Amino acid sequence: METFLIRLLQFVLAISLLVLLHEGGHMFFAKLFGVRVEKFFVFFDVGIGKWKGKLFSWKPKKDDTEYGMGWLPLGGYCKISGMIDESFDTEQMKKEPEPWEFRTKPAWQRLLIMIGGVLVNFVLALFIYSMIMFTWGDSYFKVSDMSMGMRFNADAKALGFHDHDVMLGTDQGPFREYANVNGDFFRQIAQAKRVDVLRNGKKHSISLPGDMDMLPMIKTRPFFVEPFIPAQVDSVLGGTPAAKAGIKAGDIIKSINGKPVETWTDMNYQTGVLSDVMSVKNTHKDSLAVRSIVLTVQHKGKSKIDTLKMVLTPDLKLGVMQSTLATYYKPVQEEYGFFESFPAGIKHGWNVLRGYVGNFRYLASADGAKSIGGFGAIGSLFPPFWDWYMFWSMTAFLSIILAFMNILPIPALDGGHVVFLLYEMITRRKPSEKFMIRAEYVGITLLILLMIFANLNDILRWLHIM
Known part of the structure; x- marks a missing residue:
């Protein structure tokens, strides 16, 4: 509430x-x-x-x-x-x-x-x-600095991408940041005829049609492309299933109920499957069966894989904070003086407008119409905590x-x-x-x-x- x-x-x-x-x-x-x-x-x-x-x-x-x-x-x-x-x-x-x-x-x-x-x-x-530029500057994670590369879905792999490819740029120029409010990263891929990646230390070029539909790229789960973030535990909340099972910060989840896990996307997908199953279970016994899971975990600094049995919370929470980009990479921080902030702010605002206008054409499709939101969707864009940067x-x-x-x-x-x-x-x-x-x-x-x-x-x- x-x-x-x-x-x-x-x-x-x-x-x-x-x-x-x-x-x-x-x-x-x-x-x-x-x-x-x-x-x-x-x-x-x-x-x-x-x-x-x-x-x-x-x-x-x-x-x-x-x-x-x-x-x-x-x-x-x-x-x-x-x-x-x-x-x-x-x-x-x-x-x-x-x-x-x-x-x-x-x-x-x-x-x-x-x-x-x-x-x-x-x-x-x-x-x-x-x-915003004057007060907080501009902080972002540069795509080419993500040394663990990206994770791609089946559609992306069919075009020639491989997991752990480091995205460098396209025929339109180098990538800046993974994603922002107007989806420049995905739009750049959608409009590209060539994407350059770093694979096993060598540069490769992947040919693309140049007119891909951006909407499925960001609506399909898993995404067309997203940063490879290992399923490593950042911290554990006290009194939760994870804490009771002995999971600690730095541990890496390897599987859930026999399903292999590499990234938090994998883990979240599997808990999403459990949520779908839970929605059709009517009795406490059935619900308890869904919530009872088996994890394999590699503890920090150890090579042995442990098998842990636990019961998730009624809302299927494990009780851990997930690692993020900030766990592995240092953001690029750009600072602006008072007068410098105006051209930077105007450029950013213009890019946001251009991106929003570019995305507007997708509303004519069936998926685009489904993506239209009302007051609830707009309200959910705000964070669940008070943050002046996010508010402004x-x-x-x-x-x-x-x-x-x-x-x-x-x-x-x-x-x-x-x-x-x-x-x-x-x-x-x-x-x-x-x-x-x-x-x-x-x-x-x-x-x-x-x-x-x-x-x-x-x-x-x-x-x-x-």
């Missing part, structure tokens, strides 16, 4: 900040051009009965804007006078246009008002990334997502309004108000359906149906 609350707090704080600044971008340009902003709300104040749906609101003196917070955390809005938006205030549009209304302003001013939110979100992401990294990433999604040419989103404004600027003709209202209804309906679909995917994943 504590883990859930920590993630929820991070999610709500990040989304609130992003929505506040996004809507603030619209309001800034609106007030700059003399357009009246009637309401500025974080979250939606959907009324229920006589209750207007406001958690709180206030209206400063000599200000036309009512500021507040609604109860429905699905975004926020900035109600601009004389504009057809999600409020569907058609009565206002029937009145004679006023000089302080959105509809009476030149098209270029209306365009800036509409892109104000996206602009703020994108600039915010670049600023956050820059400050995820906030910047979500800011880029919010900017990109909002600029899509879908009615009811900023991008839909931008398309209609560009049409007006090119043809010198405004779309009719009747058309704009209908388009807004269509856009809102599409967004609601997408939201239902995304959150339904979360539920199906939680129920292990998908």
Whole structure:
């Protein structure tokens, strides 16, 4: 429960900040051009009965804007006078246009008002990334430094890769880090026509088609490629099955229930199989049988392999902390001064945006549609503990997502309004108000359906149906 609350707090704080600044971008340009902003709300104040749906609101003196917070955390809005938006205030549009209304302003001013939110979100992401570079620098594990090489699945081996190959680079350039938020490592392989590896001390080149589908590479278990991390115990938690069986830090797990184990991926796969079996066992006796396992372990500094019998916890935990890349390799640490951090942050933010846009095309596939997530999926991206580095990294990433999604040419989103404004600027003709209202209804309906679909995917994943 504590883990859930920590993630929820991070999610709500990040989304609130992003929505506040996004809507603030619209309001800034609106007030700059003399357009009246009637309401500025974080979250939606959907009324229920006589209750207007406001958690709180206030209206400063000599200000036309009512500021507040609604109860429905699905975004926020900035109600601009004389504009057809999600409020569907058609009565206002029937009145004679006023000089302080959105509809009476030149098209270029209306365009800036509409892109104000996206602009703020994108600039915010670049600023956050820059400050991350300044505060923490950039730390990563260089792929070519991983001397134990990689572990490959059957699909990768069919293309010519071997376990323990050290990945050097492709025809596009050297590899930097194994994986990051936008999947550059996998994308580089997917687009490569040649991958260079170090095998038994000699350089080899592997030919690839250059147009591989990246989605299966990262969705298939085991992954197409991942660092070879031996199933070596980093530490043992007291009072756990591992501690009671005599397992200690540095011990290496060699097999579980007769199934050979080389890496933690192997171990996690086998416990995943046990979890699948456990899900169909109804009695305590059956459950106990699944949890009762036999491990073979090589103790630290010894050549003899011991056989250990134990009973895993009800959630199939052994009670050990796994070794990681940090156990075997030293990360590359790059530090940046204040002014140096801005070009580094901008470059990183641009790469994240480019990667996200590149991945967007995969949503058209069946596997891509299944990967769409709602609030649960977004919330799970935050760590189960409070970490300012991770919080700001995820906030910047979500800011880029919010900017990109909002600029899509879908009615009811900023991008839909931008398309209609560009049409007006090119043809010198405004779309009719009747058309704009209908388009807004269509856009809102599409967004609601997408939201239902995304959150339904979360539920199906939680129920292990998908």
